[in-house]
Amino acid sequence: MSSDPQSQNLTDGFHLVIDALKLNGIKTIYGVPGIPITDLGRLAQAEGMRVISFRHEQHAGYAASIAGFLTQKPGICLTVSAPGFLNGLTALAHATTNCFPMILISGSSEREVVDLQQGDYEEMDQLAVAKSVCKSAFRVLHAQDIGIGVARAIRAACSGRPGGVYLDLPAKLFSQVMDAEAGKRSLVKVIDPSPAHIPSPESIARALALLKGAKRPLIILGKGAAYAQADADIRALVETSGIPYLPMSMAKGLLPDNHPLSAGAARSTVLKEADVVMLIGARLNWLLSHGKGKTWGAPGTQKFIHIDIDPKEMDSNIEIAAPVVGDIASAVAALLKGMGNAWTKPSTEWTSSIREKVESNVAKMAPRLQNNNVPMDFHGALGALKRIIAEQPDIILVNEGANTLDFARSIIDIYQPRKRLDVGTWGVMGIGMGYSIAAAIETGKPVLAVEGDSAFGFSGMEIETICRYKLPICIVVFNNGGIYRGTDKNPTGGADVAPTVFVKDARYDKMMEAFGGVGVQATSPDELSRAVKAALASGKPTLINAVIDENAGTESGRIGNLNPQSVVGKKA
Ligand code: ADP
Ligand code: MG
Numbered sequence: 166m167s168s169d170p171q172s173q174n175l176t177d178g179f180h181l182v183i184d185a186l187k188l189n190g191i192k193t194i195y196g197v198p199g200i201p202i203t204d205l206g207r208l209a210q211a212e213g214m215r216v217i218s219f220r221h222e223q224h225a226g227y228a229a230s231i232a233g234f235l236t237q238k239p240g241i242c243l244t245v246s247a248p249g250f251l252n253g254l255t256a257l258a259h260a261t262t263n264c265f266p267m268i269l270i271s272g273s274s275e276r277e278v279v280d281l282q283q284g285d286y287e288e289m290d291q292l293a294v295a296k297s298v299c300k301s302a303f304r305v306l307h308a309q310d311i312g313i314g315v316a317r318a319i320r321a322a323c324s325g326r327p328g329g330v331y332l333d334l335p336a337k338l339f340s341q342v343m344d345a346e347a348g349k350r351s352l353v354k355v356i357d358p359s360p361a362h363i364p365s366p367e368s369i370a371r372a373l374a375l376l377k378g379a380k381r382p383l384i385i386l387g388k389g390a391a392y393a394q395a396d397a398d399i400r401a402l403v404e405t406s407g408i409p410y411l412p413m414s415m416a417k418g419l420l421p422d423n424h425p426l427s428a429g430a431a432r433s434t435v436l437k438e439a440d441v442v443m444l445i446g447a448r449l450n451w452l453l454s455h456g457k458g459k460t461w462g463a464p465g466t467q468k469f470i471h472i473d474i475d476p477k478e479m480d481s482n483i484e485i486a487a488p489v490v491g492d493i494a495s496a497v498a499a500l501l502k503g504m505g506n507a508w509t510k511p512s513t514e515w516t517s518s519i520r521e522k523v524e525s526n527v528a529k530m531a532p533r534l535q536n537n538n539v540p541m542d543f544h545g546a547l548g549a550l551k552r553i554i555a556e557q558p559d560i561i562l563v564n565e566g567a568n569t570l571d572f573a574r575s576i577i578d579i580y581q582p583r584k585r586l587d588v589g590t591w592g593v594m595g596i597g598m599g600y601s602i603a604a605a606i607e608t609g610k611p612v613l614a615v616e617g618d619s620a621f622g623f624s625g626m627e628i629e630t631i632c633r634y635k636l637p638i639c640i641v642v643f644n645n646g647g648i649y650r651g652t653d654k655n656p657t658g659g660a661d662v663a664p665t666v667f668v669k670d671a672r673y674d675k676m677m678e679a680f681g682g683v684g685v686q687a688t689s690p691d692e693l694s695r696a697v698k699a700a701l702a703s704g705k706p707t708l709i710n711a712v713i714d715e716n717a718g719t720e721s722g723r724i725g726n727l728n729p730q731s732v733v734g735k736k737a
Contacts, residue, residue, distance in 0.1 A: 182334065191214075229269075240260075262590045274286060309343060375441055388414075427523065445497070469487070534547070540713060546643065555580075564586070568722045571723040606634075629680045
């Protein structure tokens with residue numbers, strides 16, 4: 166409880182919020198101070214919480230969202246009212262879309278004035294605005310309800326399909342006082358915030374029967390499987406069943422990418438040819454071409470088993486032959502039990518054809534990853550980083566960009582669970598520095614952020630935050646001078662450069678030096694490799710400006726098909 170000597174017998178809204186969070190094992194707040202929550206941050210720090218102040222709420226929000234993914238506890242983002250709240254809202258929507266538990270706590274203006282629209286300082290009906298992008302939204306008006314409000318927010322964020330929750334705390338609440346003992350009694354410790362959802366025995370039997378009859382089965386692991394922290398059982402399920410698996414990008418490392426059953430490098434083959442596909446914590450959304458079309462086999466030739474905690478996810482895009490509604494840990498354990506010791510593994514015809522495809526694709530790529538070209542291309546630069554992660558597999562890789570994202574996802578092998586954090590379901594740009602900061606803080610591990618130059622720009626100012634907290638983060642900016650490429654021209658010949666082009670020969674490394682971090686310019690894969698190794702050895706905040714050929718890179722990376730292009734009157 167409060168350690169303020171002037172109020173031994175009293176507590177207030179500020180302290181009740183902090184005590185409620187601490188009681189529920191929440192140790193860190195990510196946010197930006199200001200009216201009316203400045204003192205909340207100060208007091209939280211005084212009460213032993215870690216309070217990480219950012220330069221922009223969006224990045225504090227992304228940090229909170231990935232803290233939720235990494236820890237299964239809601240990440241907390243704290244903001245001021247209206248504009249600060251709105252800045253945090255992108256991240257709240259992102260958390261909800263990605264199924265990460267997060268709570269956005271925002272101060273707000275006085276209800277009486279807001280509701281009569283009388284023009285308060287930063288007036289906005291924040292609760293109404295938040296509702297459409299989160300799982301649940303709550304407002305607390307009385308100090309004695311803070312305990313229950315925080316408890317509801319935690320349970321809503323963590324239970325079932327995790328997601329973002331908004332908690333609205335009007336300015337007046339913070340200074341409300343009440344008897345300290347009564348305050349303490351009003352707090353609620355959430356028991357079992359994410360209760361197991363045991364799948365029905367029938368659904369498990371149906372799934373096993375389908376797998377048993379399969380000739381060319383495939384397992385797809387999604388980030389829900391990574392979130393579930395059922396790592397040993399998931400690995401056992403793949404190995405006991407002998408079924409090849411395909412990891413979605415943030416599920417890479419659940420089993421090491423060089424595992425003999427990994428079909429990662431044979432993605433297009435297995436998606437087309439599998440006859441039974443078991444999805445574990447992965448949605449059949451755009452990232453899997455909605456389970457249909459030319460990525461997949463002919464309609465009707467493939468059957469799906471879908472393990473997910475959200476019953477509404479079943480049949481979202483196509484028919485699911487064996488829906489398994491439950492939490493992944495329970496479902497995987499039940500499947501393993503059902504398989505027993507006498508499970509017949511798929512034919513070697515299927516598994517060795519995949520193996521051959523994987524090996525030939527990997528061998529085809531290998532020489533390109535060894536090149537030491539100047540200027541660097543994506544393969545040379547990422548080859549260097551791939552070798553570093555192979556030597557130090559506990560590094561957390563944060564990755565965003567277009568080409569930088571697509572190439573890194575397929576080139577850099579990941580060996581441990583939850584070591585690859587990226588743009589997620591929306592393919593959003595801007596997660597880089599927020600994710601890196603939270604990854605360093607929540608895990609204590611070194612972080613390597615591989616950033617397109619455009620992607621880096623969204624959160625670049627947070628390098629000051631990284632330097633301020635002296636975090637072991639090494640940022641590599643893949644600098645090809647623009648969005649997709651640095652070579653577009655203004656077709657009119659006018660003075661403005663093309664909309665996709667940045668300043669030539671920009672030195673992002675100098676920004677890092679401005680805040681006392683280490684800045685390095687790297688022009689070859691060898692230089693890049695040396696600089697990253699030095700950064701990891703020193704643990705000092707480092708930014709490496711990796712000069713990439715401005716001609717390298719394609720429009721929209723690998724999702725050019727989603728980018729409508731004019732066929733009428735285009736000059737270039
Ligand atoms: P990816 O993008 O990697 O394919 P998605 O975000 O599309 O992954 O899917 C993750 C899925 O995992 C969501 O449908 C979510 O409901 C589910 N999920 C998250 N946590 C759990 C859990 N503990 N148990 C079961 N399903 C989960
Ligand atoms: Mg670029």
